[in-house]
Amino acid sequence: MKSDFLKGTADGIPIALGYLSVSFGFGIMAAGAGLSVFEAFMISLTNLTSAGQAQGVSIIASGGTLFEMAVVQFIINIRYALMAISLSQKLDESFTLPKRLLGAYGITDEIFAVCSASKGSLKPKYMYGVILVSTVGWVLGTFLGAAAGEILPSSVTAALGIVLYGMFIAIIIPPSRKEKSVLFVVLTAAALSCICKYFIPTISGGFAVILCALISSLMGAIFFPKKYDKEDENK
Amino acid sequence: MSIWIYIAVMAAVTYLIRVIPFTLFRKKIKSQLLQSFLYYVPYAVLSAMTIPAIFYSTGNMTTALTGTAVALVLAYFDLPLIVVALAASASAFLCGLLLV
Incomplete structure (x- = not known):
């Protein structure tokens, strides 16, 4: 059982690296919109989603209504519902209600992709491992971006932009061959x-x-x- | 209005979207059409997200195409996710150095 968690953390590393670069950009953006480092950090920790957060910050910055915020988040993130349904079909029997409540937190495009591609049924500990490592990358990148702005040379951040897509290719090509x-x-x-x-x-x-x-x-x-x-x- | 109320609304809506279907669907779906559909969804989502976005992911079409080509070849030989992902990025980075 322990190895499920470790396997999850290992498979989460490419996600974390990709997240680090993307959320770094989000951090810079949030700081630019006038949010504190702690606020930017908390948005990333509680939302764990890229497009929704970026749009959310722009609503906060422009003083939009809470209703607008709710509707925009719903539209941008409704794809997660489709992914959650798809994942629900391969959940292990040990995925009880409390575990589902916990695992649901981490349904993102990338975590969904890795969990879907995992062999056999989806074990809670495997999913937790993927989520933990990915979330660390996501909030750390946000913190660094908001706090330190442009510390990485642009050649590095540019090249990091392709990491997540590279991982997607690695997920879809082998089954396409078969x-x-x-x-x-x-x-x-x-x-x-x-x-x-x-x-x-x-x-x-x-x-x-x-x-x-x-x-x-x-x-x-x-x-x-x-x-x-x-x-x-x-x- | 406090920024924290905005953050709470954002977080609540996003979590509900994830948790309701994740906890509600407890039975295996029986319909073969629906089952097949859900089987293909992950691949379709990833493909649509990757193409053509990957070509713009590095801010330079040449480095992005280099990274894409490397990723495709390594993925074809079934290399681990992290190897493919990092090799794509490294090759895009090196290509960027050569272009300067």
Whole structure:
């Protein structure tokens, strides 16, 4: 059981590194909007989400209403609901209610990705390990960015921008090699995402991702339905 | 208005979005269509998030394409996540040094 936690922490390291660079930028932004280091730190600790936090800070800075804050957070972060449903299907039996309440805190794009890709059912301790390391990276980066601003040379922060995407590629390529159905879904999603980006720029990034994912997953499910027992074997 | 009230609203909405479906879905979904759909969701989400955003992730298309190519090759050979992620970043960094 101990090794589940350690395995989770190891798999969380690339997330933490990516988060460090992204949240560093968030910290700089929050400080620029007039928030204290402690406030920026607490936003990152309680929210653990990139786009939602950035938008939240701009609402605070512009003196928006609490209603506006709630609606914007809901729209930007609703994709987590889809991820939570998807993850709920591979939870281990030991994932009791209190553990679900705890684990839900850490459902982000990246943690979801790593937990989905983990072999077998998802164990609480594995998920905690991933969340712990990732969260440390996220709040540490926020703290450094808000407190110290531009200490890293820009060549380093620029190169760190690709870390999370590199990890995503490492997650989607191996199953795409093994199953042509996954390859189909991956290519369809990428194509739709490009169409949104270059031809329908009015769609916000977060919403475009949901739309592309829904359409391509549905197409995958229609054209390549997974056999019941076969899926259990794979997992 | 206190900044802390804003932060509390942000945190509450974001947590509820995560925790309600995570605790509510206790049974395995039986529908084959829905099950297949949920199986593909992670790959679709990641693919849509990565392409084309990765090409702009370093602020320079050349270094980003270098990093992407390295990541694709290493991922094809099934290397661990951290190796692929760091190699992508390192190659983008080195490419950036060469460009200057």
